[in-house]
Amino acid sequence: MTSESQTSNSVLLVRPARFGFHAEAAASNAFASAPAGDVQAQALAEFEGLARRLMQARVNTFILDDEPEPARPDAVFPNNWVSFHSDGTIVLYPMATEARRPERNVERLTELLTASGFEVRRTVDLTGHEQTSRFLEGTGSLILDRPRRQAYASLSPRTDREAIADFDGELDYSTLVFEATDRGGRPIYHTNVLLSLGTHFAVLCTEAVAQAARPALLAEIEASGRTLIEVDYDQMGRFACNLIALHNRDRDPVIALSSAALDAFRPDQRRALEGFGELVDVAIPTIEAVGGGSVRCMIADIHLPRFGAR
Numbered sequence: 001m002t003s004e005s006q007t008s009n010s011v012l013l014v015r016p017a018r019f020g021f022h023a024e025a026a027a028s029n030a031f032a033s034a035p036a037g038d039v040q041a042q043a044l045a046e047f048e049g050l051a052r053r054l055m056q057a058r059v060n061t062f063i064l065d066d067e068p069e070p071a072r073p074d075a076v077f078p079n080n081w082v083s084f085h086s087d088g089t090i091v092l093y094p095m096a097t098e099a100r101r102p103e104r105n106v107e108r109l110t111e112l113l114t115a116s117g118f119e120v121r122r123t124v125d126l127t128g129h130e131q132t133s134r135f136l137e138g139t140g141s142l143i144l145d146r147p148r149r150q151a152y153a154s155l156s157p158r159t160d161r162e163a164i165a166d167f168d169g170e171l172d173y174s175t176l177v178f179e180a181t182d183r184g185g186r187p188i189y190h191t192n193v194l195l196s197l198g199t200h201f202a203v204l205c206t207e208a209v210a211q212a213a214r215p216a217l218l219a220e221i222e223a224s225g226r227t228l229i230e231v232d233y234d235q236m237g238r239f240a241c242n243l244i245a246l247h248n249r250d251r252d253p254v255i256a257l258s259s260a261a262l263d264a265f266r267p268d269q270r271r272a273l274e275g276f277g278e279l280v281d282v283a284i285p286t287i288e289a290v291g292g293g294s295v296r297c298m299i300a301d302i303h304l305p306r307f308g309a310r
Helices: 040-056 098-103 106-115 127-132 161-171 211-223 233-237 259-264 267-274 285-291
Strands: 010-015 060-065 082-084 089-092 122-125 143-145 150-155 174-179 195-197 201-204 227-230 244-247 253-258 278-282
Touching: 010 040, 040 060, 040 253, 040 278, 040 285, 060 106, 089 161, 122 161, 127 161, 143 195, 150 161, 150 195, 150 211, 161 174, 174 211, 195 244, 201 211, 201 267, 211 227, 227 267, 253 259, 259 278, 267 278
Parallel strands: 010 060, 089 122, 150 174, 201 227, 253 278
Antiparallel strands: 082 089, 143 150, 195 201, 244 253
16 A cells, blocks of 8 residues: 555646536535626636645646636536545545536546646546435545545535445545534535644534534544644634645645635634644635635645656
8 A cells, every 4th residue: 555645745726717606506505605796707816826826835736727618617626526646546526516527527637637747547436426416525525634544524415425435445445424514503515614634733613513423533633643723613614624734845834725714713723733834825705705615625636646656
């Protein structure tokens, strides 16, 4: 089994062609809201800002251009349909809404990866679960502890137990499944808005997790040796948990997050987070408000081997 680092120095972004409000997806995403008008220009500017900040931080940033037809209003969130692993595996995931499924442009993705020197040795296709309305939306649904081959998943209309079991069997993972809800008792649509894992830290909205599930979840995080930064519902609503730990070409740790997420942390929490890496923040208010996702949702971290590496 190939040893895997928790963080990567390479990321995939998708440049949106027709970003917008996706009403069907918003039905299960309390973070998304309809805008007053066309928001493509604002979203594109925010996207370019994120790409620029990552490049300035010396993170290898690879961009796949979305196509205008058919409209893919959520294309800026590739982490929901693909994940990349250090043994050369790509996983394709079943997504809850039909309008999102055309985002899985595997041919163009493979061309980009190959041209960029990455080696794809195996593709695990879980999309057949869509036929039975079982969904698992990538690293939105699954929070991966890569070195320990452990994952965490909060159940929702977009995160199904049987699809998780299929992922575990294919990737040799063990996933801790739990329930988490907002203040109104509504399931949190994606696990990555309430939990994130870096190499040495975790950010968690503990109060969103069902009380019966908290001891096991907290015990697993403690067993992993990570420092826990706990946030509340209000901070979660500002995407404080929706961040991603990376490293740059110099192997320095980097934590990418939105400006709203950074502002949500108390001073002591921010100091704690700064101890684990350079905080690379960018303002993406349109993408957050209309798409209901933040920086972690926009990033698919690439852990694939380079050609010739063994």
